[in-house]
Amino acid sequence: MATRRRTLIAAFSAAVVAVGGSLVLGQSAAVAAESSPVGYASLNGGTSGGSSGTVVTVTSASALKSALSSSTSQTVRISGMISISGMYSVASNKTVIGVGSGSGVTGGGFNLSGVRNVIIRNLVFKNASDDSINLQNSTTNVWIDHNDLSNGYDGLIDIKRGSDFVTVSWNHLHNHDKSMLLGHDDGNGAQDLGHLRVTYVHNWFDGTNQRHPRVRFANPVHVLNNYYSNIGSYGVASTMNAGVYVERNYFENVAHPTVTQTGDSDPGNIKVLNNYKVNSGTEEVRNGASVAAIPYSYTPEANSTVKATVMAGAGTGKI
Template sequence: MSATAPPARSRRRRRVMAAAAISVSVLAAGTMLAVGQLDASAAESSPVGFAALNGGTKGGGSSTVVTVNTAAALKTALASSTAQTVKISGMITISGMYTVASNKTVLGSGASSGVTGGGFNLSGVKNVIIRNLVFTNASDDAINVQSGSTNVWIDHNDLSNGFDGLIDIKRGSDFVTVSWNHLHDHDKSMLLGHSDDNGAQDLGHLRTTYVHNWFDGTNQRHPRVRFANPVHVLNNYYSNIGSYGVASAMNAGVFVERNYFENVAKPTMTIGDTNLGNIKVLNNYKVNSGTELVRNPASVAAIPYAYTPEAAANVKAAVKAGAGTGKL
């Protein structure tokens, strides 16, 4: 749906709606899960979308909690084989990519805790949750999910000013949800599938849900997708995007649904001279934005979980109120 700014009466009505806790839900694997709420204080306690499938994503649990405030302690805790919650207190300066082992919840304490100078590498792991953390000035990626990692939930983080990607998912990883993150001051935001020649590993994988993220003045890759089908891009807010919003390549199938595009010249596009990607769009809301490109929508696979999306016109208010740190 394309629209100009709503009339005053409609804007007032939507402000009233945004002030209320209006729940929308996903039904996955027989469990009712909240996709999101306009009440920013009510964050989900478990992941939604693809990370809720394949047995779910539970992280490290609460039986063992380790609080860290130095780089050495953080590196040791993240790489430990123990299932645990690692709480980061304050901003920690790190160098390079720190390895995150399976069965971990990595959680920031307060709104201003996280890492600067480096990032997290999830390689061949399962059952990892990363929430409420600030990632800035990474020397490579801020968060790199690769080598067949499965069941990963990246939620309510603030990410900016990295060298490469802010959240890159690649090399056959699967069942990932990226939700309620605030991305800003950056060029290449999110890559899904790293190379055109990696189809043997990626086909049938890379299934990811992007929901309630705020792409705030970033330039490209929100996400850029190769091979994956389906990918669900739902209820995100795109504001003042430099190059493009969502890109599909290498026969990927991306469903771009009920997002809010504001000042985005190219909300969706395909990339490449051959093996272009496929894009299906539904009821996106646009303000001062271009027309979505649609290609072979029938080839985009059905989303394999039931859900009730938020109305696109309400997404801006909901995401601005709820995305980023300090909202858990």
């Protein structure tokens, strides 16, 4: 057993690791799930989630609702698919994690409002009547990792109203229109300016239509090493003077990888670097020099390997 383990480690020696907030990505990143968040969620004191010493396993909607809203720092394990109605509130200091590859919620979603230090991993979210995961009202330090999200009514992962220091990583999004909103309204600049800092890394946007993400006000937002396949409308949108750095992603069958205006919003700013494109259009860029520097150190994965890495590693059952 020990020999086999050493062989596996040697075979995947280029794995992802996070050290002191640094993001280090290797070509075989898909096989090694991080034990702590990379990117923005590693800053501002870090994101550790709930206590690993206090663990509750839930199999019903009532037990799930109670565990998520409890003031206790704890790990909440969801076993099986639980049918819920509406948005369940998640309190601070929680790790919410699925058991196996097929556990999660259907019919509703999670609402994080004014809370801090939450981890959501390895869960299936489908058929939500509103958002699947919603962050609002200055929620900070959240890690959303290795989930499978589809077929919601509104957003799959929406981050708004001054929320900050969030990492969205290794998620598989499919069968959906409006995927990820970052900043909900053109008139909310007073609350959002200087906040909404998010790292999107190693996500698979699989046949979805728009908002991957759709950004207002935030600067900088880091969109790194994601795989976009068969996107209907556009990949990344920057509006309302936001600053988005779109770096070393893999765009396949995407007519508009990046846009700087959508809807009635004023344009935003986009800087691009070394994105890999297959049967895809040219990125739209604007005022790249105004996009602020990324505040953490990282070594990105080569753009040409992103597709294989993300397809192998994104979604549930990989941690």
